[in-house]
Amino acid sequence: xxxxxxxxxxxxxxxxxxxxxxxxxxxxxxxxxxxxxxxxxxxxxxxxxxxxxxxxxxxxxxxxxxxxxxxxxxxxxxxxxxxxxxxxxxxxxxxxxxxxxxxxxxxxxxxxxxxxxxxxxxxxxxxxxxxxxxxxxxxxxxxxxxxxxxxxxxxxxxxxxxxxxxxxxxxxxxxxxxxxxxxxxxxxxxxxxxxxxxxxxxxxxxxxxxxxxxxxxxxxxxxxxxxxxxxxxxxxxxxxxxxxxxxxxxxxxxxxxxxxxxxxxxxxxxxxxxxxxxxxxxxxxxxxxxxxxxxxxxxxxxxxxxxxxxxxxxxxxxxxxxxxxxxxxxxxxxxxxxxxxxxxxxxxxxxxxxxxxxxxxxxxxxxxxxxxxxxxxxxxxxxxxxxxxxxxxxxxxxxxxxxxxxxxxxxxxxxxxxxxxxxxxxxxxxxxxxxxxxxxxxxxxxxxxxxxxxxxxxxxxxxxxxxxxxxxxxxxxxxxxxxxx
Ligand SMILES: Cc1cc2nc3c(=O)[nH]c(=O)nc-3n(C[C@H](O)[C@H](O)[C@H](O)COP(=O)(O)OP(=O)(O)OC[C@H]3O[C@@H](n4cnc5c(N)ncnc54)[C@H](O)[C@@H]3O)c2cc1C
Numbered sequence: 001x002x003x004x005x006x007x008x009x010x011x012x013x014x015x016x017x018x019x020x021x022x023x024x025x026x027x028x029x030x031x032x033x034x035x036x037x038x039x040x041x042x043x044x045x046x047x048x049x050x051x052x053x054x055x056x057x058x059x060x061x062x063x064x065x066x067x068x069x070x071x072x073x074x075x076x077x078x079x080x081x082x083x084x085x086x087x088x089x090x091x092x093x094x095x096x097x098x099x100x101x102x103x104x105x106x107x108x109x110x111x112x113x114x115x116x117x118x119x120x121x122x123x124x125x126x127x128x129x130x131x132x133x134x135x136x137x138x139x140x141x142x143x144x145x146x147x148x149x150x151x152x153x154x155x156x157x158x159x160x161x162x163x164x165x166x167x168x169x170x171x172x173x174x175x176x177x178x179x180x181x182x183x184x185x186x187x188x189x190x191x192x193x194x195x196x197x198x199x200x201x202x203x204x205x206x207x208x209x210x211x212x213x214x215x216x217x218x219x220x221x222x223x224x225x226x227x228x229x230x231x232x233x234x235x236x237x238x239x240x241x242x243x244x245x246x247x248x249x250x251x252x253x254x255x256x257x258x259x260x261x262x263x264x265x266x267x268x269x270x271x272x273x274x275x276x277x278x279x280x281x282x283x284x285x286x287x288x289x290x291x292x293x294x295x296x297x298x299x300x301x302x303x304x305x306x307x308x309x310x311x312x313x314x315x316x317x318x319x320x321x322x323x324x325x326x327x328x329x330x331x332x333x334x335x336x337x338x339x340x341x342x343x344x345x346x347x348x349x350x351x352x353x354x355x356x357x358x359x360x361x362x363x364x365x366x367x368x369x370x371x372x373x374x375x376x377x378x379x380x381x382x383x384x385x386x387x388x389x390x391x392x393x394x395x396x397x398x399x400x401x402x403x404x405x406x407x408x409x410x411x412x413x414x415x416x417x418x419x420x421x422x423x424x425x426x427x428x429x430x431x432x433x434x435x436x437x438x439x440x441x442x443x444x445x446x447x448x449x450x451x452x453x454x455x456x457x458x459x460x461x462x463x464x465x466x467x468x469x470x471x472x473x474x475x476x477x478x479x480x481x482x483x484x485x
Contacts, residue, residue: 005029008245008258010026010233010273013039014430015420016264017219018064020226022441026448029256030223033232036337038216039266039398040394041430044387049329049343050211051298056328057205058212059431064438065215066431076206077331085315086171087325087375094312117163118168123187125152125160126195133196142410143437148426149403152189156400160188169473174318177349179294180428181397185350191397193427201358203485204313207331226228233273236261238414246273259451260444264420264437266291266395268393282413285405289423293353295395297322297368301340301382307322309342311377321371322346338406341382349394361388371428389398396423410439418443 007023009016011033011336015038043052058065058076069076085103086093093104101117132151136142152160157176161183164172171181177181179194208214220227228249235246243261247254263270267289270278278286292362301307310333315325329342346351348356348367356364372379413419418440428440 003029003251003254003256004246005256005258006448007103007260008114008243008263009262009264010245011039011421012037013228013264013433014041014065014216014221015422015433016262017216018068019221019262019264019441020072020223021219023444024226026445028226030227031231031233031245032229034329037220037227037229038213039224040391041212041216042110043213045210045212045214046300046343047340048209048332048337049340050213050484051297051385051387051438052211052213052328052385053296053302054212055430056207056212056326057436058208059109059205059429063431064434072215072222074214074218075209077209077335078206079313079331080333081202082275083320084405085312087315087317088292088319090172090374092315094376103117103289105171107167110163114165115168115171118164118172121161122195123189125192129189129192130196140463141226146403146406148193149189149406151399152192153187153398153403154400155188156184157188158183170318174316174323177323177352178237178316179397180294182339182350185290185397185399186259187398187400187402197425197427199290203389207328223466236263236274236277236417238277243416260416260447261417262418262420262437262440262444266393266421267396277413277417279413284406287415288402288405289396290399291348291396293357293390293392294347294349295353295356295364295390296345296346296347297389298387299344299346299372299379299383300341300385301344301379303382304339304341307342307376307378309344315375317371317375319365320374322348325375341384357390357392359390364388364390384415395428397428398426416447431438438484
């Protein structure tokens with residue numbers, strides 16, 4: 001029997017669940033391929049800390065995600081200290097203002113001059129980007145996204161920088177790798193977004209006490225009646241005035257027919273179930289989206305005494321086997337809580353990350369730990385837990401020309417299939433993903449209100465619910481992976 005719904009949502013990451021929350025009164029059905037919700041937000045709680053292989057920096061309380069954090073009674077702690085720490089050739093330069101880095105880093109005279117010259121250009125585009133990011137009166141978030149994508153959107157960051165001294169090039173390459181790309185793959189504007197958001201905004205973000213995964217877990221529990229785990233969409237087809245989505249679930253194949261659909265899966269996951277539904281123009285737009293890898297290892301340690309990384313949140317590591325080092329225990333400093341060990345995260349991005357795809361977790365850990373030894377030799381003897389996740393598609397980045405896809409992506413398909421997720425936006429983050437979901441939900445609501453609901457609202461009938469599936473979701477949230485382990 002084909003189920004009937006007003007709206008079906010594919011993917012239960014932050015985007016899919018935000019859309020489901022917005023449309024709760026329309027009784028949405030969310031199909032999620034994996035056995036957990038949260039997608040690229042994934043952590044496992046260890047007391048106030050958590051091992052984490054996904055998103056960790058949260059936006060402010062007055063954002064879409066920030067409001068959900070408050071609504072679910074979760075606690076985020078401001079990240080103290082500086083993001084601008086760089087380890088290079090065995091030296092750790094701490095807490096630097098960006099303009100002082102060329103003088104503090106161990107560089108030759110020529111390398112220093114080249115790095116400083118490029119730094120002035122980069123500062124300018126970061127400032128310009130942040131000015132452009134301020135919404136203008138009567139503008140929609142789609143207007144802002146388009147404006148930001150167009151900014152520096154046709155030129156690669158490498159072309160923008162021009163020739164660099166190899167020592168300067170090494171540092172800018174690491175900054176691009178942090179954003180999952182190489183300098184000749186990513187647009188000037190996308191790097192301006194990184195410089196603007198991460199270094200020039202003055203806001204270092206916040207970490208969630210107990211781990212980022214507590215947010216998707218809370219959303220998943222709240223929406224449990226609507227979510228079907230281990231249920232992968234295998235086909236999406238237009239069907240008269242609606243959409244039919246075929247899926248493979250724990251009990252076999254099924255179909256749901258809905259008036260509208262929100263597709264909240266990463267762009268590389270679209271083709272397997274949507275290839276036939278895409279127009280050539282839409283397929284060409286999706287083709288412009290690039291995703292890159294992050295090979296992540298989360299490291300938990302058990303020390304109770306002070307360590308040299310305690311007051312540092314992040315370190316850029318251009319000449320090590322990972323691109324970034326994060327200390328997620330840093331946000332607990334100043335809360336008065338006794339030290340419970342540390343949780344650190346390292347990741348290798350872009351081509352250097354790609355080279356690690358296909359290696360075993362053990363090989364990746366040995367690769368990462370060899371570099372940890374060079375950075376903090378005292379760390380290894382305190383390690384009690386390692387968790388590695390090689391994300392092949394860790395996130396999207398804006399390649400030159402990416403903005404040309406935007407209008408098509410914002411419109412969706414056939415007036416009834418709408419896209420949501422970080423790749424539909426100008427910047428990779430949980431907040432931008434959630435915002436696109438709010439917009440997609442607004443489109444769906446308008447469509448359904450125009451045509452009248454397919455089914456009486458909030459009146460589930462036998463064909464609309466699968467009690468076994470609801471139980472599976474409940475039991476999953478009953479012993480959630482993000483709870484204390
Ligand atoms: C290592 C790392 C660090 C990050 N750090 C930060 C950070 O500090 N701050 C920040 O804001 N962001 C960060 N991000 C980015 C952030 O995690 C993402 O932008 C955001 O979580 C994307 O959410 P989404 O819902 O768009 O996609 P996803 O989280 O990828 O969710 C998509 C879901 O769709 C499901 N799916 C796929 N195909 C199908 C199918 N056929 N049928 C059904 N379901 C399907 C997937 O299983 C998944 O659950 C980080 C990401 C990574 C990987």
